[in-house]
Amino acid sequence: MATERPRTTPVARVLQGCLHLMVAGLLALAVARALLGPGGDPVAVVAAGTAMAAVYAAGPLIGAVRRARPGAVLPWLALLGVTWVGVLIATQDGVWLAFPLCFVELHLLGRRGGLVAVALTTVVAIVAWSWHQHTLNFAAVIGPTLGAAVAVVTVFGYQALHRESEERRRLIDELTAARAGLDAAQHAAGVLAERERLAREIHDTLAQSLSSIQLLLRAAQRALPDRTEAAADYVEQARQAAQDNLAEARRFVRALTPPDLENTSLAVALERLCATTTAQAGLPVRLHVSGDQVRLPVPHEVALLRIAQSALGNTVRHAKASHAEVTLSYMDGEVALDVFDDGAGFDPARAGVTAGGGDGGFGLPSMRARARALGGTFAVESAPGEGTALAVLLPVVPTTEDSP
Known part of the structure; x- marks a missing residue:
């Protein structure tokens, strides 16, 4: 008999089979001793043993008992206990059945109820053995007690291992799903x-x-x-x-242009980025555009959009700012992008970054590399408690759709 579980493992099925064989074997041994020797009244032992075997065999056939529902388990265990007491009265060899009964009770009744049932079973076994021997001695007490203790340790140990195995399986499933998501994200990033x-x-x-x-x-x-x-x-x-x-x-x-720049201008893409950041992160972000807007070369627009995305992402994750501003300025032969926030700021020197160059954290090296790849400049100004200002300046020659 086993409690209802999400899945029945091969080990659990083997243990169930062994438990059934143990009950059948001990009953058969008690009946054989009664028939062949001084094991009690043969007729009484055969009748009580048959009744107990029938009740026990019916348990696995009853769905509610197999699923460990209390409304069915308790009456079945009570009836099984009554037939076992009948075997105990007929022969002292019935004491041997206390050991497998402890396993059944622990599996079906859980920790608290199982311990109470095991204690009751142990007491009944001790009393029955002492009644047949007409004396209460150390052997009568230690035998059933040790059997019950072994059953408790075995069942609780297996249940602990089972819980640990299920937890490990759940963690593996979560890691597999996370790895699949990471692979998909890396693939998408690689494609872009x-x-x-x-x-x-x-x-x-x-x-x-x-x-x-x-x-x-x-x-x-x-x-x-x-x-x-x-x-x-x-x-x-x-x-x-x-x-x-x-x-x-x-x-x-x-x-091949990023989706944010398809069929739209850089200013519109930045406006959409600011609105999305405001809606999703709760950080008010305003866009300012100055100068006459012109169509920039695709690499320039991509670089400026990606720098703005990275800068605002850093602001949301690290700055704890109350607001941020993005400024796009069109000038003769140049375009400038400035991102400012009033957040916690940081020390560029300690971060390994200087305003004019160097390497550092918070995605700054990637932004700087984008700007330099197009012949531009990248600068960061920040101090603890004074916010952060980020400036990009790119030299450009405006393009049109039909220009050579």
Whole structure:
């Protein structure tokens, strides 16, 4: 008999089988001793043993008993106890059955109820043995008591191991799920990083080369001495092919642009970022845009958006600020991004960071690397209790959709 569990392990099934065999074997031994020797009245022993075997065998067949429901377990155990007492009265060999009965009671009644039932079973076994022997001695007490103690230690030890095994299994399931989520996040991050890298490489190599070809061919058209019609036609065809390929390269770059910049400007993407941060983190963030907005090269817009995302992420996680401000400034040949918060701030020197360079924590090296990769500058100003100001300045040449 076993308590209801989420799952029955192979070890538990083996123990159940051994328990059933023990009860059957001890009953058979008591009956055999009664039939073959001085083991009590054979008729009484056979009748009591048969009754107990029938009640015990019915237990596993009753679903409520198998699932350890108190409403069914208690009557069944009471009836089993009555038949066992009948065996005890018929023969002193019935004392042996106290040991497997202790296992049954501990499994079905739990810790507190099981201990009470085991104590009662032990007392009954001691009394019955003493009654048959017509004396109460040390052996009559120590035998059933030691058997009950072994049963208690064995059952509670197994239950502790089972709980530990289930807890370990649950932790393994959680770790497996967390690892799967981490793998998915790393894959998504890798895809975005590769998209940005390809966009930057195409813009800096293929697009620039095609643009140069187009300019050279346009100059060649003007430099032809007689502007012969055939030569001019070939040059025009080459220039047109270069222009078509340049347009295709730009479409490919746009396709690789981060989703936040698809079909929208940098200012709109930053406005959306500020609104999202305010809504999700509860940190008021305002965006200020100055100067005439122009379309920037894709790598520049990607870098500025990613720097703003990282800076606001740091503010939410570390700064404990009451508000933050993001400023995007368009100037002649330059674009500036400033992020300020009034949070706890930090000591750049202790963080391993200086305002003009160096390496440090809080994602600053990544922001600095992005700015420097585009020929820009990156600066951090902060002090404990005085907030943090972050400034990025990039040199740019505004682009248009149809520019060479």
